[in-house]
Amino acid sequence: MTTPLEHELKEMIIESLELEDVTPEDIDPEEPLFVEGLGLDSIDALELGLALQKRYGITLESDGEASREHFANLKSLAALVEARRVK
Amino acid sequence: MSFRELRARPWRDRSNETPLVWCPPHGDAPGRELALSAWHRRVGAWQALLASLDDGRGAWLLFEPDPVEFSAALVAIWERGEAAILPADNQPETVRRLAEQGVALGEIPGAPRAGADRAPQWSDRPLPEIAVTLFTSGSTGAPQRLVKTFAQLDAELATQAALWPQAGCRVISQVSHQHIYGLFFALMRPLCEDATLVADTCRYPETLNAWLDACARDTKPAVVISAPPALSRLPETLAWQPGARSLRHVYSSGAPLARADSDRARALLATPVHEVYGSSETGGIGWRIQQQGEAWTPLPGVHIECDEAQRLWLDSPHLATGGWQRQADRIQRLPDSNDFLLLGRADPVAKIGGKRLSLAAMDRALGALDGVERAMSLPLQRRELRLAAVVALSPQCVPQHHAEHRALVRDLRRQLAAEFEPALLPRYWRFVSTWPTNAQGKLDAAIRQRLFADLDDRRVPRWLGEEAVADGFRVTLEVPERCQFLDGHFDGQPVLPGVALVHWAMTLAARLFAGPITFAGLERLRFTSPLLPGDRFTMTLTRRSGTPKLHLRCEGGRGEHASGRLALTGEAHDT
Numbered sequence: 001m002t003t004p005l006e007h008e009l010k011e012m013i014i015e016s017l018e019l020e021d022v023t024p025e026d027i028d029p030e031e032p033l034f035v036e037g038l039g040l041d042s043i044d045a046l047e048l049g050l051a052l053q054k055r056y057g058i059t060l061e062s063d064g065e066a067s068r069e070h071f072a073n074l075k076s077l078a079a080l081v082e083a084r085r086v087k
Numbered sequence: 088m089s090f091r092e093l094r095a096r097p098w099r100d101r102s103n104e105t106p107l108v109w110c111p112p113h114g115d116a117p118g119r120e121l122a123l124s125a126w127h128r129r130v131g132a133w134q135a136l137l138a139s140l141d142d143g144r145g146a147w148l149l150f151e152p153d154p155v156e157f158s159a160a161l162v163a164i165w166e167r168g169e170a171a172i173l174p175a176d177n178q179p180e181t182v183r184r185l186a187e188q189g190v191a192l193g194e195i196p197g198a199p200r201a202g203a204d205r206a207p208q209w210s211d212r213p214l215p216e217i218a219v220t221l222f223t224s225g226s227t228g229a230p231q232r233l234v235k236t237f238a239q240l241d242a243e244l245a246t247q248a249a250l251w252p253q254a255g256c257r258v259i260s261q262v263s264h265q266h267i268y269g270l271f272f273a274l275m276r277p278l279c280e281d282a283t284l285v286a287d288t289c290r291y292p293e294t295l296n297a298w299l300d301a302c303a304r305d306t307k308p309a310v311v312i313s314a315p316p317a318l319s320r321l322p323e324t325l326a327w328q329p330g331a332r333s334l335r336h337v338y339s340s341g342a343p344l345a346r347a348d349s350d351r352a353r354a355l356l357a358t359p360v361h362e363v364y365g366s367s368e369t370g371g372i373g374w375r376i377q378q379q380g381e382a383w384t385p386l387p388g389v390h391i392e393c394d395e396a397q398r399l400w401l402d403s404p405h406l407a408t409g410g411w412q413r414q415a416d417r418i419q420r421l422p423d424s425n426d427f428l429l430l431g432r433a434d435p436v437a438k439i440g441g442k443r444l445s446l447a448a449m450d451r452a453l454g455a456l457d458g459v460e461r462a463m464s465l466p467l468q469r470r471e472l473r474l475a476a477v478v479a480l481s482p483q484c485v486p487q488h489h490a491e492h493r494a495l496v497r498d499l500r501r502q503l504a505a506e507f508e509p510a511l512l513p514r515y516w517r518f519v520s521t522w523p524t525n526a527q528g529k530l531d532a533a534i535r536q537r538l539f540a541d542l543d544d545r546r547v548p549r550w551l552g553e554e555a556v557a558d559g560f561r562v563t564l565e566v567p568e569r570c571q572f573l574d575g576h577f578d579g580q581p582v583l584p585g586v587a588l589v590h591w592a593m594t595l596a597a598r599l600f601a602g603p604i605t606f607a608g609l610e611r612l613r614f615t616s617p618l619l620p621g622d623r624f625t626m627t628l629t630r631r632s633g634t635p636k637l638h639l640r641c642e643g644g645r646g647e648h649a650s651g652r653l654a655l656t657g658e659a660h661d662t
Binding site: 041045059067 | 112113114290291292293294296297298316317320322324325440469473489492493496497500504508509510512514515516541542567568569620621
């Protein structure tokens with residue numbers, strides 16, 4: 001089951017990264033977002049960090065690698081937003 | 088000035104004031120400086136490894152993301168008087184192609200890294216003439232092998248040291264040292280100028296923010312070696328002021344930075360961005376600070392000219408050989424000045440996220456994929472010039488609906504990933520069964536615009552070609568997944584409303600048929616099965632001359648979607 005937050009994040013990913021041929025249903029919450037799964041790349045990682053800051057006011061940790069572990073899949077991203085959102 | 092050229096082997100000794108390496112804070116661990124002797128023991132470790140692997144070729148293939156290990160390995164190779172070959176990436180295809188050229192080291196599958204610390208051995212063996220061999224994406228598609236001699240590098244290092252001295256600074260890099268820009272700015276310059284290199288590459292803005300704060304706390308000046316992808320995404324929500332106090336210089340290279348991004352970076356970092364224009368082949372050519380103007384100023388010692396085709400001619404100490412050489416870039420000289428505007432490239436090379444991509448190489452790779460008959464990649468003027476691809480497929484391979492389209496895109500991207508970095512892979516795909524051209528047989532700007540119009544206008548279909556039929560036209564379309572008309576129709580399964588289909592038919596008819604066409608009403612129009620997001624279908628529009636009727640038939644992989652006719656007005660113009 002996709003939660004409302006997960007659905008919102010799917011739409012944010014599709015819009016902010018301009019994934020024109022991806023629908024929310026295509027994003028499996030457990031599947032990796034990067035490389036082999038949805039196929040996102042290093043530029044997308046920067047863009048996604050920016051989108052999270054704009055939309056939810058989340059500031060990622062300075063230890064970039066660790067904070068990007070939250071980007072592993074949609075579930076981990078939703079957990080990050082849940083825990084750290086300020087708006 | 089504390090500059091010493093590479094040929095003076097500045098890595099063997101340096102003043103005690105500036106450490107060679109700074110290890111930035113990591114998690115709970117505070118930042119610390121690494122003594123020169125500690126780095127020397129890494130050189131010793133690599134020297135021991137090289138001695139054990141020596142196969143007589145005297146050439147080493149080095150891919151190593153860790154700046155400390157990389158710099159130690161590079162110096163170990165130089166001290167042997169041997170050749171350092173730096174692959175641009177460690178993609179399987181790249182590694183396979185270069186396997187014959189030298190012994191693989193570092194983060195290459197199956198390659199070793201240096202072991203425990205060892206004392207370094209300094210001998211009298213002369214340095215090689217060629218410092219590094221690099222690879223760039225050439226306009227012909229094949230990766231171009233490129234050598235840099237110590238003489239060339241030293242000339243440029245001296246120029247930069249005089250122009251923008253950075254002795255005593257910590258040099259934070261956001262770019263790869265496997266490419267010349269990062270290698271030169273983030274490793275060679277600190278080595279030669281008594282500056283400090285940083286033990287890790289700074290990939291994310293939060294990391295940059297924290298490292299600058301650390302520099303400010305330590306009252307150490309900092310320099311940032313950056314590029315447009317990072318500088319265009321500095322979050323305004325981070326507090327940049329405390330760290331920005333430590334900042335002396337911010338450099339950007341790889342591609343021009345958008346003016347708005349330059350302004351924003353300047354405001355956030357309280358430091359102007361020095362953009363450096365150049366290429367792997369030419370070295371640095373010019374620089375600019377956009378708040379002082381759009382034009383570039385040639386670097387000291389670099390001479391430029393412009394020919395009648397607007398092509399840049401270069402005579403530069405940073406080139407391998409002296410004399411004037413014609414370049415692929417087009418420029419415009421400013422009157423009464425050496426400054427120039429950059430107009431773009433004359434050959435088909437795209438810059439994506441600052442990385443150079445030969446469109447010819449991508450076209451060739453696309454064309455070789457299963458089921459692909461013809462392909463063309465094109466950079467779109469949007470978001471970092473993400474790549475688009477127009478691909479003609481054999482009929483049985485054409486995807487008919489969303490799931491097939493997704494599966495095909497994943498498959499094609501997976502195949503290309505063996506050869507190209509992920510960020511270079513096409514993001515926007517247009518699958519056609521017939522190559523779309525204008526009357527002259529060219530896929531021109533108008534056709535291109537039509538193929539990608541749905542990216543900017545959420546109300547139009549994805550257009551994939553059209554052909555004339557008796558009394559009319561057959562147009563191939565897809566329902567864009569993000570089409571605005573799909574919104575809020577049914578929960579769960581969005582469908583394209585019939586009214587949207589009629590709107591598309593009328594818009595196409597207005598372009599395709601001569602004379603004005605005005606909708607006057609529906610007549611016997613049946614919507615037999617709904618069109619879903621991603622569905623591919625043909626829309627056949629016919630109109631018998633002299634009748635005020637437009638016949639419409641839509642068919643897709645699941646059969647007919649709609650058929651019937653529309654009433655028109657405006658007959659007077661048609662007879």
